[in-house]
Amino acid sequence: MAEPTGATHLDDLAAYLAARYPIFGDVVDRGFAAFGTPWANEFEATLATMFAKPEALSLAASGYASFALDLMRRQVRFERERTYPAKTYEEAAREVYHDEAYMTSEYLPGLLLSHYLWPHHYRQARFFDSAFVAEMRVAQASHFIEVGCGTGFYSRRLLQQLPDIRGVGYEISPASKAFTEGQVAAFGFADRYEVLLQDIADRDMASTQWLVCVEVLEHLEDPVAFLRLLRASLAPGGKAFITAALNAPHVDHIYLYVQSAEVEAQLEAAGFTLEQTFVGVAHPPRAPGLPVPLVAAYIVA
Ligand SMILES: C[S@@+](CC[C@H](N)C(=O)[O-])C[C@H]1O[C@@H](n2cnc3c(N)ncnc32)[C@H](O)[C@@H]1O
Known part of the structure; x- marks a missing residue:
């Protein structure tokens, strides 16, 4: 669990990730160690405002985990090939920006949490x-x-x-x-x-x-x-x-x-x-x- 900051949603996020995605089990602790209470308070306010209910928070957490795991897999390939797979802007727009289910469940919560967790x-x-x-x-x-x-x-x-x-x-x-x-x-x-x-x-x-x-x-x-x-x-x-x-x-x-x-x-x-x-x-x-x-x-x- 994260350091005790009284940040309930943040504690819940850490606990959820640790239980379901052990690879991300210490990301909240590491954020706290790097940036301290101002970071925890700001992150908590964002989670509490955007994902107040436990179901919303767990959906955001699993969206973040899928987003980050996908990137980790792509990173391994990139380290080997040193290029991005060829893709046009049109293809990216269709595959990502206009795929409402993917954007809403994974990309957008993933990106939002990454602004604090990365x-x-x-x-x-x-x-x-x-x-x-x-x-x-x-x-x-x-x-x-x-x-x-x-x-x-x-x-x-x-x-x-x-x-x-x-x-x-x-x-x-x-x-x-x-x-x-x-x-x-x-x-x-x-x-x-x-x-x-x-x-x-x-x-x-x-x-x-x-x-x-x-x-x-x-x-x-x-x-x-x-x-x-x-x-x-x-x-x-x-x-x-x-x-x-x-x-x-x-x-x-x-x-x-x-x-x-x-x-x-x-x-x-x-x-x-x-x-x-x-x-x-x-x-x-x-x-x-x-x-x-x-x-x-x-x-x-
Ligand atoms: C990585 S996100 C940007 C991150 C965002 N600034 C944030 O902090 O959350 C990329 C965004 O750019 C948008 N985008 C892509 N091409 C665009 C364009 N030509 N004009 C405006 N937005 C575009 C996509 O729809 C997507 O929402």
């Missing part, structure tokens, strides 16, 4: 808070856009920390739209946020001073073309928080980034200026020389 994901969220949200607060930001809001984790974080801000999410997946709307509403922010079901490649999005795009680039065939669209929507003086996943063979990752320098070169090619950078590793290499999943996050102007 140290590189949580460190990226803290970089977002300390570098990007802090700058928005000082600038008295009033509006933001998130492209590819997925679970809604980052939009909700912004709405929570900046009580006067309003936002718009752009998504192509009806399941992601619904999950994001559910999260934002569960936290009481529905009147400050809406999700538009729209691919920004098909129709221009609005202009904004503050743009967020977390872990979308590796889902695309042509990330630079997409980054140019993001750049075009940034108002003069605006800033963006843009991230990519590297060496991470998720089912819907079709563009392989091996080193963060590749993401940086694409951001610059699209017209962005790099201001701040965070690169986090998921874990040490499983053997010398093997690739390690990374996240790379940038604040760009």
